[in-house]
Amino acid sequence: MERISSKTVHEGEIATVRIDRFRYPDGSERDREIVSHPGAVAIVAHDEERLWMVRQPREAVGEDALLELPAGKLDVEGESPLECAQRELEEEVGKRATDWREVKRFYTSPGFAEEEVTLFFASGLEEGEANPGEGEDIEIVEVPLERLDAAIEECVDAKSLVGLLLFRAGLGAQD
Amino acid sequence: MERISSKTVHEGEIATVRIDRFRYPDGSERDREIVSHPGAVAIVAHDEERLWMVRQPREAVGEDALLELPAGKLDVEGESPLECAQRELEEEVGKRATDWREVKRFYTSPGFAEEEVTLFFASGLEEGEANPGEGEDIEIVEVPLERLDAAIEECVDAKSLVGLLLFRAGLGAQD
Numbered sequence: 001m002e003r004i005s006s007k008t009v010h011e012g013e014i015a016t017v018r019i020d021r022f023r024y025p026d027g028s029e030r031d032r033e034i035v036s037h038p039g040a041v042a043i044v045a046h047d048e049e050r051l052w053m054v055r056q057p058r059e060a061v062g063e064d065a066l067l068e069l070p071a072g073k074l075d076v077e078g079e080s081p082l083e084c085a086q087r088e089l090e091e092e093v094g095k096r097a098t099d100w101r102e103v104k105r106f107y108t109s110p111g112f113a114e115e116e117v118t119l120f121f122a123s124g125l126e127e128g129e130a131n132p133g134e135g136e137d138i139e140i141v142e143v144p145l146e147r148l149d150a151a152i153e154e155c156v157d158a159k160s161l162v163g164l165l166l167f168r169a170g171l172g173a174q175d
Numbered sequence: 176m177e178r179i180s181s182k183t184v185h186e187g188e189i190a191t192v193r194i195d196r197f198r199y200p201d202g203s204e205r206d207r208e209i210v211s212h213p214g215a216v217a218i219v220a221h222d223e224e225r226l227w228m229v230r231q232p233r234e235a236v237g238e239d240a241l242l243e244l245p246a247g248k249l250d251v252e253g254e255s256p257l258e259c260a261q262r263e264l265e266e267e268v269g270k271r272a273t274d275w276r277e278v279k280r281f282y283t284s285p286g287f288a289e290e291e292v293t294l295f296f297a298s299g300l301e302e303g304e305a306n307p308g309e310g311e312d313i314e315i316v317e318v319p320l321e322r323l324d325a326a327i328e329e330c331v332d333a334k335s336l337v338g339l340l341l342f343r344a345g346l347g348a349q350d
Contacts, residue, residue: 001232001234001239003234003237009185009187010184010185010187010192012184012185012192012208013208014208014286014287015190015192015208015209015210015287017185017187017190017192020234022234024232024312032234032235033187033188033189033190034190034234034235035190035210035235035288040286057176057199058282058285058286059176059178059195059197059207059209060207060209060210060282060285060286060287060288060289061282061285061289061291062178063285064176066282066285068285073286104331104336105331106330106331106332106333106336107233107235107236107241107331107332107333108283108284108288108333109283109284109288109290109333109334110233110235110236110238110241110243110331110332111189111215111233111235111248112189112190112235113210113235113283113284113288114235114236115284116236117333137199149346152346153346155281156279156280156281156282156285157281157282157285158281158282158283158284158292158333158334158337159284159333161279161281161337161340162333162336162337162340165336165337165340165341165343165344166340168340168344169340169343169344171324171327171328
């Protein structure tokens with residue numbers, strides 16, 4: 001299929017909506033409504049004993065304290081996913097890491113939204129300086145590895161579940 | 176936190192955008208941009224030897240044939256997630272199932288979108304009648320269980336990854 005036109009129908013701060021027109025191999029054409037998104041990163045930051053997560057309010061889904069991996073949007077011009085992940089890990093949980101591995105890229109809701117998440121495993125952790133953004137209310141959560149399944153059970157955020165489950169499966173741990 | 180007002184700023188066919196205002200425990204108030212969504216279902220339909228997936232074009236992310244679990248939106252008035260999952264499984268892969276288990280509910284992108292996915296495991300499969308909707312171009316994919324890790328590697332759709340990884344972990348298989 002081929003994108004033959006694109007029209008912005010709503011320009012929001014985060015949620016910009018376009019109607020794009022596509023032509024298919026059989027010659028037919030259809031419009032699709034698409035929510036634009038710059039992409040995001042998420043990080044499984046761990047040592048041999050624990051991993052670090054966060055709890056934060058998520059107004060869109062009416063949750064006061066959703067358990068998630070440290071994560072953030074690619075909203076700084078020119079910043080790579082790795083640089084964004086390094087910045088977010090330090091801002092949100094106050095850690096730096098010496099070993100970074102890109103494990104997976106995936107779409108959060110490919111039926112209507114562009115958002116692509118790049119998932120990293122980070123280890124070799126060192127103390128950094130937590131610095132949540134203005135208006136961000138983030139609690140740092142240490143999860144002992146023996147409580148990994150309990151964290152998976154509590155977690156209801158897709159990107160974090162993918163990260164925790166890949167980590168649990170040992171997938172992505174190899175080169 | 177408490178939602179104190181809500182205003183629709185864009186009404187689309189799928190993507191409706193609201194700006195909701197929230198009041199926090201400290202008394203402060205903030206606006207949040209939220210993409211409305213009716214919710215969705217996804218199904219790991221399997222027997223002892225294989226599971227069933229689909230490949231379909233996903234225009235929003237520029238993919239001609241994304242490997243996903245059978246899934247669909249809760250867009251029929253009054254239909255429960257289970258009824259929606261039963262309908263979608265038959266429409267998309269032509270199967271009915273006698274055993275249904277709700278395994279997990281999760282949000283695909285809780286930072287800005289309401290979408291909640293209810294994930295089911297379905298077994299006791301019987302032949303039904305595939306009936307994709309108009310304009311849907313869906314290929315049915317049989318995945319032998321010994322190829323599960325290869326499917327996880329190919330898959331780049333968050334809800335499907337959560338389903339495949341929970342199935343692989345044997346999580347949700349118990350009551």
